[in-house]
Amino acid sequence: MSVPELIRIVSRDSPMALAQVERVRAELAVLHPGVRTEVVPVKTTGDKWMGDLSKVEGKGAFTKEVDAALLAGEADLAVHCVKDVPADRPLPAGTVFAAFLKRDDVRDALVHPGGLTLDELPAGTRIGTSSVRRVAQLAATHPHLECVPFRGNANRRLEKLAAGEADALLLAVAGLERIGRTDVISEVLSTEEMMPPIGAGILALQCREDDRALIDAVSGLGDPDTYREATAERMFLHVLQGHCNSPIAGYARVDRGGELSLRACVFTPDGKTRLNAHEWAGRLDPATLGTSVAVALLRQGAREIIDGIPH
């Protein structure tokens, strides 16, 4: 196998994204000690626009410019949070996922400067989040709390919290680990309390599909269990055809015995209706499991809920 001499890695330029790139570089250095890497940072629409994401094509806002640089040959390898890669449509033509790195924590954390837990927060506490998934679940379990729109990369959100623009935040544990800020966590929420988004905690490596040498060189960074989980979760979302305002949550898990299961939910924005499904793959491949769970939710009325939400 001939490994390329230089691998140019493109990614968003947020501190979290650059930390992700450093993880990829470190893992590549172990696998291929001779290889040189270069970082090509780009700003995405999602980084520049601080308003409502549904106003700027919504999904793909964090990936479009990264994909463009890859396709234009300005870089060879893109690093994406799977969570930010649209699943309702195929990957941009001419690109493929070459590896899913070993999954990080899938859970969300509460960041409250006073160190309170979610259940201890007083009525009227302002939670900074623009995530329809988080808003719907909080409305169901903690209706006395108030969500206020909050955008920007995780470091920016922590700054805005410190400036008093909200009283507390919900952020992914994995993201806080990557930026080295787990010190701000006041409570890690269980997946029952706050079901994670599809693709949580997974980094994907994306290449041009004709770049065989590079695909071969980086595929060794892939984790087989994470591949199964990501495949089931993304097929679930593909069949469901949500939009960027759809409160959808779910995660697949390979248990110690190697069995894959997928649980998922669709909520109304007010959290009052929650559809649930949980299935084991058994002899089904991961993508078929994803389809089966999506069909189970569609039978319960997921289509009507999703289509009834303005977007």
Ligand SMILES: NCc1[nH]cc(CCC(=O)O)c1CC(=O)O
């Ligand atoms: N939308 C931004 C984003 N994309 C991925 C993560 C977290 C890390 C991950 O799940 O890979 C975050 C931040 C957050 O939701 O707190």
